[in-house]
Amino acid sequence: MKSIYLRLTAGVFLASLIGCQNNKINSPDEHIVMQLQQQALSSDLAYDLVESLTVEVGPRLAGSEKDLIAVQWAESKLKTLGFDKVYKEPVQVPVWHRGEAKASIVTPFAQPLVITALGGSIATPEKGIEANIIRFDSLAALQTASSNDVAGKIVFIDQITERHITGKGYGKSVGGRSKGAIAAAEKGALAIMIRSIGTDHDRMAHTGMMKYKDGVAKIPAAAMSNPDADLINAMLKRDANITINLMLTAQNQGFATSYNVIAEVTGSSKPDEIVLIGAHLDSWDEGTGAIDDGAGVAIVTAAGKLIQDLPTKPARTIRVVLYAAEELGLVGGKAYAKAHKAELDKHYIAAESDFGAGRIYQIDYRASETAYTELLALTTPMTNNGVVLGNNRASGGPDVSMLPSQGVPVASLRQDGSDYFDYHHTPNDTLDKIEPAALQQNVAAYAQFAYLMAQSKITLRPIFVK
Amino acid sequence: MKSIYLRLTAGVFLASLIGCQNNKINSPDEHIVMQLQQQALSSDLAYDLVESLTVEVGPRLAGSEKDLIAVQWAESKLKTLGFDKVYKEPVQVPVWHRGEAKASIVTPFAQPLVITALGGSIATPEKGIEANIIRFDSLAALQTASSNDVAGKIVFIDQITERHITGKGYGKSVGGRSKGAIAAAEKGALAIMIRSIGTDHDRMAHTGMMKYKDGVAKIPAAAMSNPDADLINAMLKRDANITINLMLTAQNQGFATSYNVIAEVTGSSKPDEIVLIGAHLDSWDEGTGAIDDGAGVAIVTAAGKLIQDLPTKPARTIRVVLYAAEELGLVGGKAYAKAHKAELDKHYIAAESDFGAGRIYQIDYRASETAYTELLALTTPMTNNGVVLGNNRASGGPDVSMLPSQGVPVASLRQDGSDYFDYHHTPNDTLDKIEPAALQQNVAAYAQFAYLMAQSKITLRPIFVK
Numbered sequence: 001m002k003s004i005y006l007r008l009t010a011g012v013f014l015a016s017l018i019g020c021q022n023n024k025i026n027s028p029d030e031h032i033v034m035q036l037q038q039q040a041l042s043s044d045l046a047y048d049l050v051e052s053l054t055v056e057v058g059p060r061l062a063g064s065e066k067d068l069i070a071v072q073w074a075e076s077k078l079k080t081l082g083f084d085k086v087y088k089e090p091v092q093v094p095v096w097h098r099g100e101a102k103a104s105i106v107t108p109f110a111q112p113l114v115i116t117a118l119g120g121s122i123a124t125p126e127k128g129i130e131a132n133i134i135r136f137d138s139l140a141a142l143q144t145a146s147s148n149d150v151a152g153k154i155v156f157i158d159q160i161t162e163r164h165i166t167g168k169g170y171g172k173s174v175g176g177r178s179k180g181a182i183a184a185a186e187k188g189a190l191a192i193m194i195r196s197i198g199t200d201h202d203r204m205a206h207t208g209m210m211k212y213k214d215g216v217a218k219i220p221a222a223a224m225s226n227p228d229a230d231l232i233n234a235m236l237k238r239d240a241n242i243t244i245n246l247m248l249t250a251q252n253q254g255f256a257t258s259y260n261v262i263a264e265v266t267g268s269s270k271p272d273e274i275v276l277i278g279a280h281l282d283s284w285d286e287g288t289g290a291i292d293d294g295a296g297v298a299i300v301t302a303a304g305k306l307i308q309d310l311p312t313k314p315a316r317t318i319r320v321v322l323y324a325a326e327e328l329g330l331v332g333g334k335a336y337a338k339a340h341k342a343e344l345d346k347h348y349i350a351a352e353s354d355f356g357a358g359r360i361y362q363i364d365y366r367a368s369e370t371a372y373t374e375l376l377a378l379t380t381p382m383t384n385n386g387v388v389l390g391n392n393r394a395s396g397g398p399d400v401s402m403l404p405s406q407g408v409p410v411a412s413l414r415q416d417g418s419d420y421f422d423y424h425h426t427p428n429d430t431l432d433k434i435e436p437a438a439l440q441q442n443v444a445a446y447a448q449f450a451y452l453m454a455q456s457k458i459t460l461r462p463i464f465v466k
Numbered sequence: 467m468k469s470i471y472l473r474l475t476a477g478v479f480l481a482s483l484i485g486c487q488n489n490k491i492n493s494p495d496e497h498i499v500m501q502l503q504q505q506a507l508s509s510d511l512a513y514d515l516v517e518s519l520t521v522e523v524g525p526r527l528a529g530s531e532k533d534l535i536a537v538q539w540a541e542s543k544l545k546t547l548g549f550d551k552v553y554k555e556p557v558q559v560p561v562w563h564r565g566e567a568k569a570s571i572v573t574p575f576a577q578p579l580v581i582t583a584l585g586g587s588i589a590t591p592e593k594g595i596e597a598n599i600i601r602f603d604s605l606a607a608l609q610t611a612s613s614n615d616v617a618g619k620i621v622f623i624d625q626i627t628e629r630h631i632t633g634k635g636y637g638k639s640v641g642g643r644s645k646g647a648i649a650a651a652e653k654g655a656l657a658i659m660i661r662s663i664g665t666d667h668d669r670m671a672h673t674g675m676m677k678y679k680d681g682v683a684k685i686p687a688a689a690m691s692n693p694d695a696d697l698i699n700a701m702l703k704r705d706a707n708i709t710i711n712l713m714l715t716a717q718n719q720g721f722a723t724s725y726n727v728i729a730e731v732t733g734s735s736k737p738d739e740i741v742l743i744g745a746h747l748d749s750w751d752e753g754t755g756a757i758d759d760g761a762g763v764a765i766v767t768a769a770g771k772l773i774q775d776l777p778t779k780p781a782r783t784i785r786v787v788l789y790a791a792e793e794l795g796l797v798g799g800k801a802y803a804k805a806h807k808a809e810l811d812k813h814y815i816a817a818e819s820d821f822g823a824g825r826i827y828q829i830d831y832r833a834s835e836t837a838y839t840e841l842l843a844l845t846t847p848m849t850n851n852g853v854v855l856g857n858n859r860a861s862g863g864p865d866v867s868m869l870p871s872q873g874v875p876v877a878s879l880r881q882d883g884s885d886y887f888d889y890h891h892t893p894n895d896t897l898d899k900i901e902p903a904a905l906q907q908n909v910a911a912y913a914q915f916a917y918l919m920a921q922s923k924i925t926l927r928p929i930f931v932k
Contacts, residue, residue, distance in 0.1 A: 201896075231897075430693035
């Protein structure tokens with residue numbers, strides 16, 4: 001059955017190439033596409049890479065000493081793997097020190113809480129902030145509240161993050177984390193504590209970046225675990241007056257230099273045109289950064305290596321970009337877009353792997369509407385690897401999300417994120433959460449994608465703008 | 467189908483009563499047995515009790531201030547529920563203060579570890595203990611090691627706890643926790659760190675009691691999470707020399723008075739004979755003590771309440787015992803056995819619920835071999851509630867485990883413990899881990915068991931001794 005299927009899909013694949021207009025390059029070789037998949041599915045390279053990164057480096061908060069060790073690790077690995085070019089580009093990244101985070105319910109029933117400081121938060125006074133809490137279902141509910149009710153209190157945003165394969169529950173709830181401190185401070189709150197943006201029932205709080213706004217008071221911000229949020233709700237049923245003590249010693253400590261680490265497979269006939277596959281090298285500091293984003297680093301590196309080792313290089317250059325400081329606000333992605341501004345029109349397409357290690361089930365694009373249908377045909381062989389052809393509404397991933405506004409086509413290789421937000425930004429982000437076979441499937445998809453894009457004759461621009 | 471089944475099992479049940487010799491009491495009423503099940507399966511009492519205990523008291527380490535709040539909570543609840551008698555008996559319990567627990571790998575790759583102090587451990591020096599580790603597969607492997615290899619090091623016992631419905635994996639691995647510090651100190655180790663006795667892959671360490679031995683040096687003892695143990699193994703593959711810094715501020719602080727809290731449904735015709743159903747009131751301090759053992763407290767209390775509310779009380783007295791300080795070494799259980807020594811021959815049978823909130827799938831006994839077969843027949847109605855009739859090798863649960871040696875028959879109502887050791891003795895022991903319907907099934911089983919035992923005409927003694 002398999003061989004018939006392969007012949008059928010190969011037929012579709014070849015048919016798809018009729019009418020392509022990019023005449024300087026040969027059509028993609030269907031045998032190479034299949035071979036890349038087979039090689040990826042039998043290679044341990046990606047797992048070995050993420051194992052090495054999590055064991056030999058571990059947590060690597062951008063701007064920390066460990067971040068620079070991670071940069072060294074990446075440069076060394078990429079050089080050892082034999083990429084045509086390996087280099088790094090400096091990025092100024094904010095330095096934030098987590099310090100300690102403690103909280104407890106003082107009344108009506110004294111109990112300790114499991115919390116974590118949100119990234120970027122300031123400290124509380126040394127003895128903490130002790131105040132009544134006021135609960136909101138969501139950021140939107142807080143935003144419509146009266147300052148009279150909020151002033152002098154600790155805001156508690158209690159939005160539950162729904163589980164979904166696409167991770168869309170995160171998008172719905174994360175605003176409370178990123179913008180909650182601003183909204184709370186505008187109404188005179190003393191601090192903010194959110195229900196973790198996570199789908200688990202573990203007694204672990206999920207960290208993540210939060211923002212302040214010029215002209216609005218900065219207030220301390222923390223997240224509590226889901227069971228702790230449940231506990232507070234149970235107490236609120238008994239007594240509307242809950243007093244919490246929150247103590248953080250977090251500190252913002254200026255800026256440091258980190259690096260985007262880059263490796264290239266030089267294109268054979270169009271070396272100045274770039275197919276970018278990226279991931280971010282930094283991680284939060286409480287886990288070992290296995291699924292976020294050690295997995296992505298491993299996937300795109302291993303995919304690039306498979307193409308590096310092809311007997312004949314594809315036409316365009318494959319650029320593997322390991323971004324700095326994604327967690328602290330897409331810092332490396334923005335720096336890349338700025339540093340490479342003059343070259344962006346030579347970026348054929350870009351994609352980032354930053355959604356854990358679950359299997360890729362779909363590929364979406366953002367190209368011209370005409371090109372999109374051609375892309376579907378071109379990437380039909382990816383269906384053999386379980387990748388369904390999707391839509392033309394991709395954002396491409398966090399660190400390449402600013403590229404479409406500059407005209408750069410992107411693709412999103414959608415991973416099954418059903419359990420991603422169980423572990424995301426917690427101490428639980430460790431190697432054991434990665435299934436080796438799923439990682440191999442990701443490598444196969446990225447290798448096929450990168451090769452097909454590097455040999456594609458399709459004109460992708462101007463991209464569809466919604 | 468159900469009614470036919472009920473009639474059939476009722477037939478077996480009635481047949482079983484032929485030949486019983488205990489003539490002072492009436493046979494158990496089959497309608498009451500069924501009614502107890504129906505009432506239990508439609509009652510929220512047990513869930514409300516464990517919710518109240520975890521929300522209004524929460525963590526209640528024996529000997530702490532919260533332990534006494536739990537005692538007050540229990541006395542008050544039992545009185546409110548209208549038991550015939552409610553009283554408490556003092557128990558001297560050790561006082562142990564957890565303090566802080568920190569550890570990190572210093573070389574070859576600096577990384578923080580997630581650990582917890584083991585209960586009863588002493589502190590390290592203020593700056594911690596920094597030493598090479600030596601790994602063992604098990605306590606047995608440590609016990610056969612050479613002192614030359616162990617002296618001056620931190621012992622790492624790396625035994626994996628296997629998942630099983632009976633929890634038997636715990637029995638195989640827990641020796642490393644309880645006796646590891648003695649074995650390590652006898653060979654000159656500076657400290658001991660074990661892989662957590664837990665079946666999860668969460669980055670949470672499992673605490674639990676450890677022991678010292680007179681004449682052997684006391685050394686600090688801690689557990690690390692399973693992912694941390696995996697991390698150390700990954701490093702050991704790269705470098706046999708791993709240095710760890712371990713810092714504990716734990717303190718043993720003498721003794722305090724706690725209480726076994728007891729409620730009774732007075733027997734109608736044999737009030738001096740006792741059917742004991744117990745659980746332990748204390749908990750570890752990092753979770754809220756929901757599955758260990760808030761669930762048990764709720765189950766036996768709700769079961770006793772159902773019998774308290776029967777129009778006609780059964781012959782024997784039902785005694786609900788909420789033990790003190792089980793976690794610190796079955797302290798309340800031992801105190802009860804001592805305080806009630808003269809009365810133990812009047813204990814018809816005893817059972818403790820202390821294995822979480824999973825469904826009961828089997829009931830085992832320890833009685834005479836003759837009585838055992840009669841017990842199987844007597845308790846056949848429990849099969850309607852999913853409880854299979856088991857063997858005659860029960861231990862009865864931790865706090866009643868010392869009673870068989872004094873001749874007291876016991877029963878073990880076996881709960882499905884497949885996920886119990888995922889959460890056991892961690893911050894993750896919270897209310898959300900309890901399925902309300904499973905809790906109801908437990909209450910039904912305990913209510914039926916207690917009623918049947920209180921009305922039983924079977925002579926259980928002398929009990930089988932293996």
